[in-house]
Amino acid sequence: MEYFRPIAMTDAARPAGAFVLAGGWCWFDRVEVLSRAARGRLIPASKVPPAVLHRLTAPRPAFAGLTLDRPRLMGILNVTPDSFSDGGRFLAPEAAQAQAEAMAGGAEIIDVGGESTRPGALEVPQDAEIARTVPVIRALRAGGLTMPISIDTRKSGVAAAALEAGATIVNDVSAFDFDPLLGPLVARTGVPVVLMHAQGVPASMQDDPRYDDVLLDVYDALAQRLARAEALGIGRDRIVLDPGIGFGKTLAHNLALLRGLSLFHALGCPLLLGTSRKRFIGSIGRAEAPETRAPGSIATALAGVAQGVQITRVHDVAETRQALRLWQSLNTDHLEGEA
Template identity: 45%
Template sequence: MLHKKKSGLKMQYFFPEINALQSGKEHLHTMYGRGTIFNSFRVIERNKDAKVISTSEVKKDFLNRFILKPNSKLGLNFETPVVMGILNVTPDSFYDGECSFSEKQFVEKGLRLLQNGCAILDIGGESTRPGAIEVPVGEEIERVVGVITKIKKCSPSALISVDTRKANVAEKALQAGASIVNDISAGSFDKKMFNVVAKYKAGICLMHSQGLPENMQDSPYYENVLLDIYDYLEAKITEAERKGISREKIIIDPGIGFGKSLNDNLEIIKKVSLFHGLGCPLMLGLSRKSFIGEIIRERLPAGRLVGSIAAMLETLRNGVHILRVHDVKETVDAIKVWNIFQ
């Protein structure tokens, strides 16, 4: 978890040291009451040796970003990790694309995900897997709007997000009953996105990605993957607020697998607590992704469930608030057991 401040022209970042307690028991803090304890921050600057300071040396309001549940106006309870269920209304998503599904079947699948315990249902009409081709706006709208409308009719209290990078799609989805826009480009693909979200007083998930789905895995490069992503998300939060989106309606996502190498993904997961310094709920989507397959040598997404849940539980230890998953029931059950030990 990282705070950032100017020191001359240098930027300092603050990372909580959860595995290296300083001597003594004073100033011990638990991360969101989850049993993860820390009492120091590693202060990082680019091209400079890091130093470790006590948590007593940082301001209380900043420290609270790591120990208190985030302020949110999205109707979510962060007392326990939140599950976002994935409903891909697409023929070509990397794991669960369905060429033969009717709208009725997609609605039934979405309702099952809600019944299985997801707090947010994320509905997308365009695959953004590596190598995916852009879907025309009209086709994407046609895929998602009817499904959203029918799910809201069957389950009026359902919290729905629309997974899109296009402002016109977002607007139609919000009109149909969605409350959150999950934009993998964080407003970079369509400059009207923030205006639409602000107009409807909706929430937004700001995700980091490098490049477009068509080319994002072509030799991704970072000076420092953690700090580069942090700076990007911080700038996007500022831009969203400037356009009228309340910070309490912003979720951030470092973007596992979106323009990242295996080592990049592992570094993000190991040190994801860095991003709590941004002061927004933190989401990760790593369900069945290819980096899991690289680790366990499983080419097919269908064989990556256990590896995915293992990685997810590690991120919960580091304070991740929202898990975006295909397998809702299995994830909810894993969290129930994990919670017992916190």
């Protein structure tokens, strides 16, 4: 089997005949052909099989009402006592609402999570997860927040309660592997969903993660999960895919995925990247405390945007938005944040 990774570019000197990547801000005129049996080779984009080229170039439909012709930010709102970066800070609905309002100036989606998925974290009972997230979502809606809210959960009961409270997106780090009832719930309710790749569960995923070829293995796994979601009746126009940086991956695995991110556009769905404050950033950037990893987090966010990633999940919303405004003013013909 061959895989096709577009060489994403943003340079203003765009050659005639170059293709727009996923209807966004990047273009490409070359593609790296990858396989498990041979070294990669470059070919002209015009030589890519038509079905693959269509998936690489087709504009992505709006997600939760947001057009994806420009980078979008998802702000992280952890209402947990034990998240690796900000556990306990936003447990109270009042604190969570204040944080959401602060992020709303730069983010387009607020992602509310009540179960830590840091390496080594144990499963949280469903009732406890509901008790953490639902009051916060209700308070955000009662306070006048109208932007999309995603519920970061693996559990159908939590998702159902959150959607009833006002959430509009499901973000499942297990891509429907953990709870077999979550996929049918998403199909039945018609809400958009983020499907993320993870090897193992948080409690043990970093014990000894192994891949034959991490980039191709994660691609194949996401393709399988995408097909399963479609079989449930969930259209690609409602699905965003996430390669799951840090979820059952070593530092070397994470870097390989980041270098090859543009490959995942060949799946034909929008992409989400979540690297914010993760351990590998601290290891490379020599920043032991998670809250000191904003510069490294921004560096990886911009690396993703440079490969056409449509949604970036971050803790440091204002700082990342500032960086995006500068990046986009240098690399595209309009300023980030313009209508």
